[in-house]
Amino acid sequence: MHRWIKLQRQSLLVNIFRICDFTVGAISLDQKKKLFMRRANLDDLPALPHLPKDYELRVATVHDAKAIAEILKTAYSPFWPAFRARYILLDAEDVKRTFIVTFNNKPIATASARLVPKLYPGSGYVHWVAVHPDHQGKRLGYVVSLAVLHFFKEIGCRDAVLETEQSRLPAINLYTKLGFLPEYVYPSQKELWANVLAKA
Ligand SMILES: CC(C)(COP(=O)(O)OP(=O)(O)OC[C@H]1O[C@@H](n2cnc3c(N)ncnc32)[C@H](O)[C@@H]1OP(=O)(O)O)[C@@H](O)C(=O)NCCC(=O)NCCS
Numbered sequence: 001m002h003r004w005i006k007l008q009r010q011s012l013l014v015n016i017f018r019i020c021d022f023t024v025g026a027i028s029l030d031q032k033k034k035l036f037m038r039r040a041n042l043d044d045l046p047a048l049p050h051l052p053k054d055y056e057l058r059v060a061t062v063h064d065a066k067a068i069a070e071i072l073k074t075a076y077s078p079f080w081p082a083f084r085a086r087y088i089l090l091d092a093e094d095v096k097r098t099f100i101v102t103f104n105n106k107p108i109a110t111a112s113a114r115l116v117p118k119l120y121p122g123s124g125y126v127h128w129v130a131v132h133p134d135h136q137g138k139r140l141g142y143v144v145s146l147a148v149l150h151f152f153k154e155i156g157c158r159d160a161v162l163e164t165e166q167s168r169l170p171a172i173n174l175y176t177k178l179g180f181l182p183e184y185v186y187p188s189q190k191e192l193w194a195n196v197l198a199k200a
Contacts, residue, residue, distance in 0.1 A: 006093075013087050020079040035172070035189070035196065037180035038123075039160040042153040044179075048146055051101065052138055057147055060098040060110065062090050067107035068100065075130035088128070095127060096155065099147040101140045108132040109140040113148045115157075124152030126162040129171065141174050149178065166196045173200050 051057060060068060066082040068089065073080040089098045094114050101109035114127040126148050131141045152160050162180065164171055182193045 010087055010092060013084070017079055017084055017088070021077045033166065033192075034185070035164045035166060035193065036183045036185050037162050037164065037172075037175050038183050039149065039179045040181070041159055042124075042149060042157060045149055045153060046146065048143060048150065049139060051140070051143060054104050055108075055138070055140065056102050056105075057143060058100060058102065060090060060100045060107070062086060064098075064100060064107050065090055068098065068110050071107060071110050071130050071132050072128060074133055076128075097148075097151050099144050099151075101131075101135075101144050103135060108135045109144045111141075111144040111148045113151045120161050122158040124148070124155075124157040124160045126160055126175075129174075136170075141171075142177065145174065145178055166192060169196070169200050172196060176200070 048057070065085040069080040069082045069085040072085065089095050089112050092114075094116060096113050096115055098110060098112040100107040109131040111129040112127040114125040116123075116125050126145060129141060129145055131144070149160055160180070161183075162175060164175065182189075182197070184190050184193065
């Protein structure tokens with residue numbers, strides 16, 4: 001019962017934040033505009049590259065909630081108080097691990113490993129990827145997302161999936177570099193993807 005209440009509360013908060021994000025235009029609630037990508041297997045993952053000096057990759061803890069929320073605020077919407085990072089990532093039942101890259105011990109990049117077996121059985125779902133703008137372009141997005149993929153492999157996932165948006169071209173390039181390919185959720189997305197890839 002306690003678990004059920006916790007899940008209901010979490011789902012209510014997720015929806016409230018979604019509506020907040022939608023009102024500032026940070027996300028689209030139109031499912032047909034959401035882009036879906038899949039990495040067909042996790043067999044041939046590249047090794048994690050070395051990070052530049054003073055950067056470090058590690059698993060996040062609840063103590064990182066505020067810093068993670070600050071990163072996500074720069075990338076998505078102002079509605080990222082620390083408790084959202086706890087509810088949606090660090091304390092969430094469906095998020096198995098959140099990775100961060102720190103610069104001089106301060107978190108500046110993040111990506112999470114989520115499992116949604118009812119929707120994507122056997123797959124890992126790459127969740128809430130972001131690099132603080134001051135640190136972009138240093139392969140940190142690549143490293144932190146690749147860490148998620150290695151984790152999926154470690155826990156026995158068959159493949160990896162993610163959702164993104166057409167406006168997020170740097171992210172689409174990053175995911176393509178990591179071996180993700182577009183998958184059409186609706187037939188109309190074939191054209192949408194063709195336009196996106198022409199710009200990427
Ligand atoms: C997407 C994001 C995480 C990339 O992080 P990053 O650390 O700057 O990216 P990296 O340096 O690891 O780059 C890896 C690859 O991503 C692509 N990429 C990154 N930035 C790019 C840009 N501005 N334009 C085009 N491609 C880009 C490139 O393919 C790059 O490989 P290359 O450097 O060999 O060309 C970052 O731009 C970000 O936080 N964006 C806002 C949040 C977001 O859109 N998250 C994803 C939502 S689905």
